Amino acid sequence: MRVLESGNKKVILLGNEAVVRGALEAGVEFATTFPGTPASEIGNTFYKIAKDVGIYFEYSVNEKVAIETAAGAAFSGLKSIVAFKHFGLNVASDTFMPIVYLQASPMVIAVADDPSCWSSAQSEQDSRWYAEIAKIPMIEPSDPQETKDFTKLAFEMSEKYKTPVFLRLTTRVSHTKMPVELDEIKSKSKKGRFQRDWERFNNLPPHILELKRMVLEKLEKIREEVSEKLGYLNRIEEGSDNIGIITSGVSYHYVKEACKKFGVNPSILKISMANPEPKKMIAEFIKDKDVVLVVEELDDYLERKVKLVVKEFNIQKEIHGKDSITGVGELRVEHVINALQKIYNISRFDFSLRKEKYKNIEVPKRFPTFCPGCPHRSTYYAFKVAMEELGLRREDVVIGGDIGCYMLAINPPYQLADFIIDMGAGLGVSHGIAKSVENQKVVAFIGDGTFYHAGMPQLLNARFNNSNLITVVLDNSYTAMTGQQPNPGSDVNAMGEKVGGVKIEEIAKAFGYKNVAVINPYNLKEAIEVFRKALASNEQWVIVSRAECRLAMVRRLMSKDLKIPKFYVANQVEECKEKLMKIGCPAIQMDENGNVYIDQDLCWGCGLCFQVCPQAVRAKVEK
Amino acid sequence: MNEKNVIINGVGGQGILTLLDLLANAAMLQGYEVKTAEVHGLSQRYGALETHLRFGEKINSSLVMEGDADSIISLEPLEALRVVKYASKKTVYLINTFKIAPISLTIEMKKYPELSFIEERLKRFTSNIIWVDASNKVKEITGNTIATNIYMAGFAIGYGLLEISPGNFENAIRERFAGKDAIIGQNLNVFRRGVEDGKSKRG
Numbered sequence: 001m002r003v004l005e006s007g008n009k010k011v012i013l014l015g016n017e018a019v020v021r022g023a024l025e026a027g028v029e030f031a032t033t034f035p036g037t038p039a040s041e042i043g044n045t046f047y048k049i050a051k052d053v054g055i056y057f058e059y060s061v062n063e064k065v066a067i068e069t070a071a072g073a074a075f076s077g078l079k080s081i082v083a084f085k086h087f088g089l090n091v092a093s094d095t096f097m098p099i100v101y102l103q104a105s106p107m108v109i110a111v112a113d114d115p116s117c118w119s120s121a122q123s124e125q126d127s128r129w130y131a132e133i134a135k136i137p138m139i140e141p142s143d144p145q146e147t148k149d150f151t152k153l154a155f156e157m158s159e160k161y162k163t164p165v166f167l168r169l170t171t172r173v174s175h176t177k178m179p180v181e182l183d184e185i186k187s188k189s190k191k192g193r194f195q196r197d198w199e200r201f202n203n204l205p206p207h208i209l210e211l212k213r214m215v216l217e218k219l220e221k222i223r224e225e226v227s228e229k230l231g232y233l234n235r236i237e238e239g240s241d242n243i244g245i246i247t248s249g250v251s252y253h254y255v256k257e258a259c260k261k262f263g264v265n266p267s268i269l270k271i272s273m274a275n276p277e278p279k280k281m282i283a284e285f286i287k288d289k290d291v292v293l294v295v296e297e298l299d300d301y302l303e304r305k306v307k308l309v310v311k312e313f314n315i316q317k318e319i320h321g322k323d324s325i326t327g328v329g330e331l332r333v334e335h336v337i338n339a340l341q342k343i344y345n346i347s348r349f350d351f352s353l354r355k356e357k358y359k360n361i362e363v364p365k366r367f368p369t370f371c372p373g374c375p376h377r378s379t380y381y382a383f384k385v386a387m388e389e390l391g392l393r394r395e396d397v398v399i400g401g402d403i404g405c406y407m408l409a410i411n412p413p414y415q416l417a418d419f420i421i422d423m424g425a426g427l428g429v430s431h432g433i434a435k436s437v438e439n440q441k442v443v444a445f446i447g448d449g450t451f452y453h454a455g456m457p458q459l460l461n462a463r464f465n466n467s468n469l470i471t472v473v474l475d476n477s478y479t480a481m482t483g484q485q486p487n488p489g490s491d492v493n494a495m496g497e498k499v500g501g502v503k504i505e506e507i508a509k510a511f512g513y514k515n516v517a518v519i520n521p522y523n524l525k526e527a528i529e530v531f532r533k534a535l536a537s538n539e540q541w542v543i544v545s546r547a548e549c550r551l552a553m554v555r556r557l558m559s560k561d562l563k564i565p566k567f568y569v570a571n572q573v574e575e576c577k578e579k580l581m582k583i584g585c586p587a588i589q590m591d592e593n594g595n596v597y598i599d600q601d602l603c604w605g606c607g608l609c610f611q612v613c614p615q616a617v618r619a620k621v622e623k
Numbered sequence: 624m625n626e627k628n629v630i631i632n633g634v635g636g637q638g639i640l641t642l643l644d645l646l647a648n649a650a651m652l653q654g655y656e657v658k659t660a661e662v663h664g665l666s667q668r669y670g671a672l673e674t675h676l677r678f679g680e681k682i683n684s685s686l687v688m689e690g691d692a693d694s695i696i697s698l699e700p701l702e703a704l705r706v707v708k709y710a711s712k713k714t715v716y717l718i719n720t721f722k723i724a725p726i727s728l729t730i731e732m733k734k735y736p737e738l739s740f741i742e743e744r745l746k747r748f749t750s751n752i753i754w755v756d757a758s759n760k761v762k763e764i765t766g767n768t769i770a771t772n773i774y775m776a777g778f779a780i781g782y783g784l785l786e787i788s789p790g791n792f793e794n795a796i797r798e799r800f801a802g803k804d805a806i807i808g809q810n811l812n813v814f815r816r817g818v819e820d821g822k823s824k825r826g
């Protein structure tokens with residue numbers, strides 16, 4: 001494995017793998033995560049190597065638990081790291097704030113934002129503001145090499161200044177690969193010891209205010225000793241033009257590239273520690289420039305800081321930022337070139353002309369869909385049929401969606417999710433709707449991973465406050481969308497211990513639900529029957545639809561050289577054609593002559609199409 | 624060589640991320656600076672998948688600029704059209720002819736467009752369009768289409784699009800699949816066939 005290669009070597013690493021390598025070089029002993037793209041590969045890489053290296057790793061139930069677990073390790077004297085995506089920080093924020101006061105260290109908190117929302121349905125969040133609220137030092141690398149170096153440095157800083165350090169990543173850093181120079185790995189197995197310390201841990205008022213004062217003083221110390229240290233985290237590249245560009249993270253590379261392509265040579269202040277920001281360095285940099293442009297992705301975080309410096313140091317300068325560079329979506333070199341053209345008042349590129357040219361080329365959409373054979377497809381198919389059989393109109397059934405592979409149900413052909421908010425919110429909001437409406441059925445779909453993560457309080461709440469909500473838990477044994485990570489339903493945890501999976505129907509019963517059913521979505525008739533019963537009643541239900549993630553199953557079969565079952569179309573039955581196509585399985589296709597066929601490379605043999613049209617479809621018998 | 628800007632794209636599940644990693648490693652072995660970007664996310668599940676590969680003397684951004692691709696390697700015809708914004712006169716398109724119909728067409732019982740329809744649109748941007756019968760070739764060699772990605776790399780290198788030597792790509796294959804000799808053997812075989820076919824296409 002590349003992340004475990006010995007030092008003095010260059011290997012290609014993904015930004016997220018570079019986080020892991022940096023942590024290993026710093027001597028990390030304890031790692032936790034909850035999966036979420038673009039941060040998923042950090043945890044997945046620890047998962048692959050933890051046992052071999054001898055360190056501890058866990059997939060925690062959610063991000064709040066993950067940060068708490070890692071803080072516990074730091075309180076016990078172990079070097080710890082926790083990683084998650086930006087939304088994870090929202091979930092973890094209640095613990096994120098106080099552990100800065102309590103000096104959880106050595107500890108690194110790695111958070112990946114997702115400009116352009118490539119892997120995020122909920123909002124385009126700029127997590128840098130959290131550094132402000134929590135008063136935590138923040139480091140932002142621009143590429144995988146820096147990610148490795150800065151992660152290591154973050155641990156050193158955390159240890160020296162007795163504070164957790166916030167490592168802020170973005171999709172384009174996390175998901176870029178490049179050759180990375182390696183040093184030696186220092187991590188090895190270690191046990192810690194918790195040291196009682198009344199002064200440190202007493203955060204009841206009035207002592208809490210002492211702790212806050214200490215945090216603020218520490219931040220000033222870090223400003224002086226780290227942030228203002230020229231050429232360390234923050235550095236200046238002198239240019240020949242009288243124009244200054246202040247930038248951070250991956251935007252730095254877009255600036256460099258744009259200057260090269262555009263043929264200009266401004267001075268660049270690259271800020272890798274924006275909290276605490278290097279006020280004197282910024283003032284010094286701006287002083288002799290004619291114009292200053294702040295280039296950053298998402299919000300005007302740096303720009304505001306620069307404008308405050310301008311005020312504080314009484315410098316009269318023109319500062320540009322979000323007036324020239326978009327705050328929506330991830331940045332590209334093109335954006336920076338456009339901004340430079342304005343500032344230099346030269347026009348060499350016209351991207352809008354090109355845009356006109358390809359705008360009128362319509363390419364049929366290829367929205368993501370369930371894998372062939374996915375159990376979610378069967379569950380939604382059965383639900384749809386049950387609704388139709390009962391003569392329920394779609395507008396009379398409110399369907400709460402949630403986060404996971406099953407949110408793809410919002411797309412055609414099923415369109416069986418009316419809203420998707422954030423993990424667990426589907427259940428909570430559906431309960432609110434159920435309490436508010438009459439003559440509408442309310443059904444909430446939630447995955448097993450999401451249920452454990454943030455669905456249990458909502459399920460308990462719906463029971464206690466007595467709404468006639470139908471909750472459908474899609475239990476495929478994994479947190480699948482982010483890469484089939486194990487969750488509390490799995491038999492084995494990340495360290496390979498056989499712990500026995502927790503059954504969701506047992507939880508529902510323990511919460512006091514009377515109508516609890518478990519269905520096998522691949523048994524279409526049975527599944528339809530249960531949905532019919534639930535929809536026809538006016539009562540609370542919990543239905544667990546249980547079948548393993550098909551992708552995980554197929555991978556297991558392939559690794560053991562076992563055959564995957566296949567189905568094929570034996571007869572072209574006219575009245576079946578549309579029915580088959582509307583299943584929306586990628587394996588079911590139509591040829592030039594209008595005949596339906598099943599692509600034998602793509603079919604993963606769930607048998608849904610066979611149950612829908614037994615006259616047309618047959619199971620393939622291996623000879 | 625100053626820099627090469629390459630788009631590699633297709634449909635999630637076609638082995639595009641593997642191809643990207645192999646080419647990045649081969650470019651590093653060739654002595655270039657290299658960066659790749661994966662523009663994906665929800666798109667793994669049979670959605671459109673777009674990746675960028677840049678290598679040369681000095682590489683900053685991992686993303687290719689609009690109109691700045693030297694080559695576009697598309698593993699699926701419709702997907703070739705989806706990334707046309709990166710193409711301009713200098714761009715060479717290498718497109719696998721194997722069609723994967725998107726669900727948006729199949730559930731509406733609509734037909735997949737003709738290759739000529741796609742080509743006509745691509746030609747508004749560049750005249751260098753090479754159709755490669757990769758998946759069918761690979762099926763002949765191995766019995767299935769899985770190694771289409773490797774064949775396309777071979778074809779591109781054989782055709783001289785990338786300025787990466789076949790030997791370095793072969794070493795990248797050996798590193799990536801270390802310990803799995805059967806897979807290495809089959810991939811090398813497919814790769815070499817791709818190189819040969821690319822060379823003879825070049826003439």
Ligand SMILES: Cc1ncc(C[n+]2csc(CCOP(=O)(O)OP(=O)(O)O)c2C)c(N)n1
Pocket residue numbers: 034035036037063085087088091403404405406423446447448449450451474476478479480481482
């Ligand atoms: C707070 C938060 N953490 C992580 C994620 C990333 N995330 C997106 S989908 C998903 C998986 C959900 O798994 P599950 O509910 O089991 O559904 P499946 O994908 O298995 O169908 C996760 C963790 C998120 N969106 N929000």
Ligand code: SF4
Pocket residue numbers: 369370371373374375376405476480481549550551552668
């Ligand atoms: S990964 Fe698993 S759960 Fe997700 S769509 Fe594929 S088969 Fe379904």
Ligand code: SF4
Pocket residue numbers: 372373374566567583585586587588598602603604605606607608609610
């Ligand atoms: S073709 Fe039929 S049996 Fe095969 S995966 Fe699709 S629905 Fe299941």
